[in-house]
Amino acid sequence: MQHFTDELAQAVEQRGNPVIVGLDPRWQLLPVSLAQGDSNDLNVRAAAYEKFCCEVIDVVAPLVPAVKPQSAFFEACGPAGSTALYNVMAHARDKGLLVVLDVKRGDIGSTAEAYADGMLGRESAWGADAVTVSPYLGDDSLHPFVEIAQQRAAGLFVLVKTSNPGSGTLQDQTLATGPVYRHVADLVERLAEQTLGQRGYGSVGAVVGATYPAQLAELRSAMPHTWFLVPGFGSQGGTAQDVAAAFDQRGLGAVVNSSRGIIFAHRRDEYRDRFGEPRWQEAVDASTREMIAQLRAETPAGNLG
Amino acid sequence: MQHFTDELAQAVEQRGNPVIVGLDPRWQLLPVSLAQGDSNDLNVRAAAYEKFCCEVIDVVAPLVPAVKPQSAFFEACGPAGSTALYNVMAHARDKGLLVVLDVKRGDIGSTAEAYADGMLGRESAWGADAVTVSPYLGDDSLHPFVEIAQQRAAGLFVLVKTSNPGSGTLQDQTLATGPVYRHVADLVERLAEQTLGQRGYGSVGAVVGATYPAQLAELRSAMPHTWFLVPGFGSQGGTAQDVAAAFDQRGLGAVVNSSRGIIFAHRRDEYRDRFGEPRWQEAVDASTREMIAQLRAETPAGNLG
Numbered sequence: 076m077q078h079f080t081d082e083l084a085q086a087v088e089q090r091g092n093p094v095i096v097g098l099d100p101r102w103q104l105l106p107v108s109l110a111q112g113d114s115n116d117l118n119v120r121a122a123a124y125e126k127f128c129c130e131v132i133d134v135v136a137p138l139v140p141a142v143k144p145q146s147a148f149f150e151a152c153g154p155a156g157s158t159a160l161y162n163v164m165a166h167a168r169d170k171g172l173l174v175v176l177d178v179k180r181g182d183i184g185s186t187a188e189a190y191a192d193g194m195l196g197r198e199s200a201w202g203a204d205a206v207t208v209s210p211y212l213g214d215d216s217l218h219p220f221v222e223i224a225q226q227r228a229a230g231l232f233v234l235v236k237t238s239n240p241g242s243g244t245l246q247d248q249t250l251a252t253g254p255v256y257r258h259v260a261d262l263v264e265r266l267a268e269q270t271l272g273q274r275g276y277g278s279v280g281a282v283v284g285a286t287y288p289a290q291l292a293e294l295r296s297a298m299p300h301t302w303f304l305v306p307g308f309g310s311q312g313g314t315a316q317d318v319a320a321a322f323d324q325r326g327l328g329a330v331v332n333s334s335r336g337i338i339f340a341h342r343r344d345e346y347r348d349r350f351g352e353p354r355w356q357e358a359v360d361a362s363t364r365e366m367i368a369q370l371r372a373e374t375p376a377g378n379l380g
Numbered sequence: 381m382q383h384f385t386d387e388l389a390q391a392v393e394q395r396g397n398p399v400i401v402g403l404d405p406r407w408q409l410l411p412v413s414l415a416q417g418d419s420n421d422l423n424v425r426a427a428a429y430e431k432f433c434c435e436v437i438d439v440v441a442p443l444v445p446a447v448k449p450q451s452a453f454f455e456a457c458g459p460a461g462s463t464a465l466y467n468v469m470a471h472a473r474d475k476g477l478l479v480v481l482d483v484k485r486g487d488i489g490s491t492a493e494a495y496a497d498g499m500l501g502r503e504s505a506w507g508a509d510a511v512t513v514s515p516y517l518g519d520d521s522l523h524p525f526v527e528i529a530q531q532r533a534a535g536l537f538v539l540v541k542t543s544n545p546g547s548g549t550l551q552d553q554t555l556a557t558g559p560v561y562r563h564v565a566d567l568v569e570r571l572a573e574q575t576l577g578q579r580g581y582g583s584v585g586a587v588v589g590a591t592y593p594a595q596l597a598e599l600r601s602a603m604p605h606t607w608f609l610v611p612g613f614g615s616q617g618g619t620a621q622d623v624a625a626a627f628d629q630r631g632l633g634a635v636v637n638s639s640r641g642i643i644f645a646h647r648r649d650e651y652r653d654r655f656g657e658p659r660w661q662e663a664v665d666a667s668t669r670e671m672i673a674q675l676r677a678e679t680p681a682g683n684l685g
Contacts, residue, residue, distance in 0.1 A: 099491070117505055147491045151498030153505035157462035179487055181514055183544035186404070186452045193456030200422055200458035209486055211516040211539055215546030234516055239488035241520030248563060250553050255560065258553060 078272030079205060079230035080280075080302050084327050086140035086173055091379045092367040093326065095175060095304070096135045097334025098144040098163060100124035104339045106355040121155035124148065128163040131338050134359045136170035138367065141204075143175045143304075143332055164202055173204045175304065175330075179234065181209035181216055188219035195220070196227030205230030207282060207304070210259050217279075221266055224278045230302075231279050233263045235294065238284025238307030260294050260301075267300040276302045276328065283321065285313025285331065292320035295328070303329040309336030309366070315373035322375040331370060337362045383577030384510060384535035385585075385607050389632050391445035391478055396684045397672040398631065400480060400609070401440045402639025403449040403468060405429035409644045411660040426460035429453065433468040436643050439664045441475035443672065446509075448480040448609075448637055469507055478509045480609065480635075484539065486514035486521050493524035500525070501532030510535030512587060512609070515564050522584075526571055529583045535607070536584050538568045540599065543589025543612030565599050565606075572605040581607045581633065588626065590618025590636065597625035600633070608634040614641030614671070620678035627680040636675060642667045 077085075087093050102114045102123070109127050112119040132142060144167075149160035167174050180190045193200040208220055208231050220231050236246055236256040246256040260281065267277025277300050283291050285307035295303070303321050307313040308331050321329035340346045340362035341355035350358045370376045382390075392398050407419045407428070414432050417424040437447060449472075454465035472479045485495045498505040513525055513536050525536050541551055541561040551561040565586065572582025582605050588596050590612035600608070608626050612618040613636050626634035645651045645667035646660035655663045675681040 101490070101494075145487075145491055145494075147485070147487055147494040147498075151494040151505060153498065154459065154462040154466045156498075156505075157459040161459045179485070179514070179517075180452070181484055182450075182452055183542065183546075185406070186450055189406075189450075189452040189456040193452075193458065193461075200456060200461070209484070209514050209516050211486075211514050211550060212484075212542050212544060213546035213549035213551065215544055215549075237488065237517050239517060239520055241488075241518035244518035244520075244567065245516060245560070245564065246518065248555050248560065250555060255550070255553065259550065262549065 076228035078228055079224070079278050080276035081272040081274050083140065083173060083230070083302065083330070084274045087327060087330070088379055090138065090140045092139065092370060093322070093330045093376050094139040094363065094366055094370065095141040095143050095330040095332045096131065096139055096337050096363065097332045098128045098131060098142055098338065099334040100127050100148050104342060106341060106352050108353065117152045118155045121149070121152040121159040124152065124156070125159035125162050129166045130356060131359055132163070132167050132170055132172065134356050135363050136172055138363050141173035141175055141330060142167050143177050145334070146176060146178045161201065168197065168202060174202070175205045175207070175232065176201060176203035177207045179207045179209045181212050183212055183216050187216050188223070191220040191223040195223050195229040198227070203229070205232060207232045207234065209234050210262070214262060217266065221270065221279055225270055229278070232282050232304040233259070233279060235260050235263060235281040236283050236287055236290045238286045238311055238313070242284065256290065257297070260298055264298040264301050267298065271300060274327065276300055280304055282306065285318045286311055288317040288320060291318065295320050305329055305331045309333045315369040319374040324375055324378065326374070326376040326379040333366055337366065381533035383533055384529070384583050385581035386577040386579050388445065388478060388535070388607065388635070389579045392632060392635070393684055395443065395445045397444060397675060398627070398635045398681050399444040399668065399671055399675065400446040400448050400635040400637045401436065401444055401642050401668065402637045403433045403436060403447055403643065404639040405432050405453050409647060411646060411657050413658065422457045423460045426454070426457040426464040429457065429461070430464035430467050434471045435661060436664055437468070437472050437475055437477065439661050440668050441477055443668050446478040446480055446635060447472050448482050450639070451481060451483045466506065473502065473507060479507070480510045480512070480537065481506060481508035482512045484512045484514045486517050488517055488521050492521050493528070496525045496528040500528050500534040503532070508534070510537060512537045512539065514539050515567070519567060522571065526575065526584055530575055534583070537587050537609040538564070538584060540565050540568060540586040541588050541592055541595045543591045543616055543618070547589065561595065562602070565603055569603040569606050572603065576605060579632065581605055585609055587611065590623045591616055593622040593625060596623065600625050610634055610636045614638045620674040624679040629680055629683065631679070631681040631684040638671055642671065
């Protein structure tokens with residue numbers, strides 16, 4: 076088993092880009108050909124989500140290193156959604172993608188251990204290569220995740236500074252030592268230092284939003300051993316320039332997520348006219364390539380070769 | 381539809397106690413008669429969890445107002461666990477219990493909305509009367525939960541001061557206005573004030589641990605419109621005296637959770653000898669009645685009549 080960040084670095088280098096495609100299926104945004112039947116029937120909805128995400132995966136698998144299924148949209152379908160999520164994750168692994176399961180879980184003691192045990196590593200119940208975790212409950216709530224991630228060569232991304240407008244409510248509040256997000260950043264960096272792989276990054280990473288470029292630069296410098304998962308690119312307003320500071324000189328150290336901008340590209344003006352809804356997969360392909368080109372042109376990802 | 385806290389107050393008054401039984405199934409602690417078969421087979425494990433929790437529900441339904449299934453233990457079984465969780469929640473509702481789904485979810489925008497939409501209210505995919513929510517992502521991450529809770533007469537419990545030893549890592553850090561938990565408490569109280577029911581409590585409640593009695597008293601006084609979900613009683617060390625300050629004079633305003641101390645009572649010294657493992661349901665019954673008696677003797681829950 077290879078350390079998670081070594082495997083991630085290798086995948087990023089092989090594909091030559093740090094794009095992670097967010098799988099956030101929503102009924103109202105699906106291509107019409109997939110949104111057939113009664114949307115109130117949760118089995119119908121879950122099956123459509125599964126088919127849609129698997130088709131997205133087929134398009135992006137040759138292009139990008141990883142995908143990030145958003146658990147919320149699957150969970151909203153009840154138990155049928157859980158089965159769909161499982162199948163989507165299995166399909167992504169089969170297609171050679173790394174899978175970061177976006178669940179933002181957090182709990183204490185043996186409960187945190189149950190989450191970590193069930194989700195982390197390819198042999199676990201869910202088979203995720205990494206998961207997202209919330210830090211509000213404190214350091215002991217992270218330890219079971221860290222321990223199991225280490226055992227299974229899996230990874231974590233802890234919420235540090237998120238991309239939403241209201242992230243400041245708590246994260247930007249000022250402690251004697253600096254803002255709350257910086258306090259969490261220091262905790263995460265310590266855990267990263269204790270869990271290093273060959274390429275200089277720890278099993279414990281951080282979620283840092285593209286929509287706060289100044290904080291992204293500050294945190295990159297404060298967290299030299301922490302791999303970043305950067306949401307907020309595209310639909311949320313983050314640009315390639317905004318995320319440039321997230322990378323090290325090699326173009327490693329960060330993956331940049333786009334969800335709606337890629338998976339629902341057929342609804343964007345520039346692609347709607349070019350492909351139309353029936354050719355939505357081509358819009359996914361084109362928007363993925365566009366994002367890759369932007370990151371390679373305007374960030375150290377251009378050094379990936 | 382009745383406001384969530386009005387329904388909760390009514391259930392607490394009818395049963396004459398504020399006990400919420402935590403459903404945290406763990407294979408190693410199950411009665412031997414239920415832990416049969418290959419525990420690595422997730423279908424076997426999920427089916428055992430379902431059977432065990434449904435039997436616990438049958439014992440406690442006449443005694444207490446509510447149960448709190450812990451999602452983590454079910455999720456650790458993969459998709460089969462989701463089906464088991466769904467069935468356990470349905471069984472609890474059928475038996476007349478309120479169901480607080482302990483998921484500690486938190487996300488932004490339409491993702492938070494997906495969680496809230498799928499979980500909140502009896503007509504939703506999961507059919508929970510209330511869920512637990514994490515505040516790290518900020519006020520806008522709570523708003524979709526608040527809005528949907530209001531529409532569906534459902535409830536939330538936002539993590540404020542949790543019961544674990546490491547909760548201070550973040551929650552006790554000092555801002556200019558006081559500790560972080562107090563900052564979150566003020567936010568939650570404002571939301572509670574905006575969502576009041578007939579009995580003076582809002583749809584938005586708070587999780588405040590039994591293991592920090594001084595903070596519990598401080599927060600009760602700072603959060604007069606916020607119903608508390610109090611974990612940490614029993615196995616984690618919290619006593620009836622510790623939680624006395626969580627209640628108002630009527631004995632309302634708080635529910636106190638016990639998980640292991642009740643559902644695995646057959647493993648506690650005092651019940652192991654008395655009932656033995658084959659009569660584990662009687663240990664559940666006896667430990668529930670013991671907790672009720674303690675709360676009625678040493679807290680304002682004694683005023684419930």
